[in-house]
Amino acid sequence: MEDKITGKMILYNQFSKELDGLYHLYARKSGLSDTAFWILYSVEESQSVYTQKELCEDWSYSRQTVNSALKKLVEQEIIELRPLPGNRKNKQIVLTASGKALVAEIISPLIEAERNSFLKLGEEDGEEFLRLTKSHLELFHREIEQILK
Numbered sequence: 001m002e003d004k005i006t007g008k009m010i011l012y013n014q015f016s017k018e019l020d021g022l023y024h025l026y027a028r029k030s031g032l033s034d035t036a037f038w039i040l041y042s043v044e045e046s047q048s049v050y051t052q053k054e055l056c057e058d059w060s061y062s063r064q065t066v067n068s069a070l071k072k073l074v075e076q077e078i079i080e081l082r083p084l085p086g087n088r089k090n091k092q093i094v095l096t097a098s099g100k101a102l103v104a105e106i107i108s109p110l111i112e113a114e115r116n117s118f119l120k121l122g123e124e125d126g127e128e129f130l131r132l133t134k135s136h137l138e139l140f141h142r143e144i145e146q147i148l149k
Contacts, residue, residue: 030106035061035069037107039093043079044107049092051084078102 027037038059043050055066070093073079078099081091095103118126 026110032106033069033072035065036073039066039069039073040078040095040099040103040107041111043093043095044103045111049084051090051092052081053090055093073099 023037024034027034030037032040038061039055042055042058052063052066052070055061056063070079070081074081077096080094080096082094084090084092121129
């Protein structure tokens with residue numbers, strides 16, 4: 001039984017690394033760092049204002065990593081950082097005209113590919129996949145917390 005579980009864990013981790021590798025390869029071939037890619041991806045997918053703080057929380061990046069990537073994107077005139085009303089410290093990430101063009105060229109086709117591949121799973125399998133992934137992640141979080149106590 002133990003060997004079967006170990007084999008499944010190895011396979012799952014290989015799949016996870018392969019998925020990470022696909023995104024990394026896509027970002028690199030598009031001329032973006034991984035962090036810059038995920039920033040642009042997040043801003044494009046967000047239905048509301050996206051801030052640096054939310055980016056760090058949602059994608060598990062350190063503030064320093066996000067800050068460095070944002071600084072480069074501002075220098076390249078891809079994004080602007082605008083203070084939020086009533087909170088000048090926390091800034092929203094806004095695409096510039098060239099940022100919108102870059103997103104349309106690089107991020108939007110990837111999002112469409114993700115959607116297409118997910119649609120091909122079918123609704124039932126897609127829901128089951130997400131349910132099981134979330135369940136595994138929650139259980140693994142608990143196990144890690146036990147180790148770190």
